[in-house]
Amino acid sequence: MNWISPLRLRRAGILSMNRRNVGYIGRYNERASYPLVDNKLKTKLIAAEFDVPTPHLLQVVTQQHEISHFRELVDELGGFAIKPAKGSGGKGITVITRRKGDDYVKASGAAVSLETLERHLSNILAGLYSLGGTPDVAIVESLVKPNAKLAKYSYQGVPDIRIVVFQGYPVMAMLRLATTDSDGKANLHQGAVGVGLDIGTGQSLNAVQFNKAIRLHPDTGLTLANIAIDNWRDMLEMASRCYEATGLGYMGVDLVVDAEQGPLLLELNARPGLAIQMANGEGLLPRLKAIESLKRFHRSPEARVAYAMEMFARPIQQA
Known part of the structure; x- marks a missing residue:
């Protein structure tokens, strides 16, 4: 990079x-x-209090002996997700999309045995994926079925939307698409594609991979121009309500669009990365300063979103 x-x-x-x-x-x-925000279980519980939906919680594994209950639970499930409560950067997350005989098929297409999943739960409890290596708990959630309109752009992974929220105002957003390089995860540092989104409309702007501008998804070959996010205002209001839920002035809100349930909160991040600026082709500072300069903050999430959509919308390009 120059x-x-x-x-x-x-x-x-x-x-x-x-x-x-x-x-x-x-x-x-x-x-x-x-x-x-550092504990996904606490995030789910506090989000429910502020009407921010999340994937359905199926089981919380806190001790080794509870892993036997996991065996009983998944025997009736086709798909589910296992997450360490205190994991970060997508580490330790295993997504199962379907059954294949006695095995379970991951999002990448690899098949794993029930015993492998049980060992994974044991590793989570031991703190293998937690911040600081401290003992953890495992969360088993319902499988997110991505909206087909967005899923076609991603490769072997669920696309998600990162929204940076400052003082309750959504200031910048991007769509994150999994690739072969990112191993099905929506992590830009691992090679996922970031597509900047217009705060005013939810329309795609620029797209980057490894901090370089691209026009087509490297695996699907689809153009990344003219992507439109449905229910955009609803998603911004969900992200804005997370300010009241957590009290955090600066955070990243990660959402996904489920085919049946609509927008869902995946997780919150108190230390969101800065690659979103590359995806948008624009810096965060002017937007953050605009919020800081307000003489009076808008009290409701709806009012904050209305202000942000007008203030940070990209100008319409003249033909």
């Missing part, structure tokens, strides 16, 4: 990691609120 001068980055309004950490995460995120 070197870019700090002056050019500042002029582009790019938020740097140091400035994000000190000026936004450190300043606006109370430490007491971190457990609500």
Whole structure:
């Protein structure tokens, strides 16, 4: 990647990691609120109180002897997801899409045995995937069935939408699409595609992979222009309500569109990455400063979303 001068980055309004950490995460995120987002189980419980739907919780495995109940549970299920409550960056998440005889087929197409899944649960409890390696609990959730309109753009993985929320205002968003490089995960650092989304309309803008601009998905070959997200305002309002739920001033809200249930919250992130700026072709700083300069904040999620959709919409390009 070519070197870019700090002056050019500042002029582009790019938020740097140091400035994000000190000026936004450190300043606006109370430490007491971190457990609500660093623990997926706590996130699910608090989200329910603020009318933010999440995938259905099937089982919580807290001790080794409870793994036997998992065997009974999944015997009747075709698909499900196993997640470490305190995992980060998608580590430790196993998604099962269907059964194949006595085996279970992962999103990547690989088949695993029930014994393999039980060992995975044991590893989660031991803290193999948790922040700091501390003992953890395992969550078993219903399988998200991605909306077909979006799923066709992703490769062996569920597409999700990351929305950066500042002081309750959605300021920037992107669609994340899995690829072969990302091993079916929507993680840009691992090679997923990031597609910038217009806050005003939910329409796709730019697309990047490994911080380089692309026009087509590397695996599906589909063009990434003219993607439109349905129920866009509803998704922004869901993300905005997470501010009241957690009290975090600066966070990433990850949503997915289920074919049957509509938008669902996957997880919250108190330290969202900065690659969203590359996907949007625009820096976060001007938008963050616009919120900071408000003389009076809008009290309701609906009002904050209405302001953001008008304030941060991309100008319509003239033909």
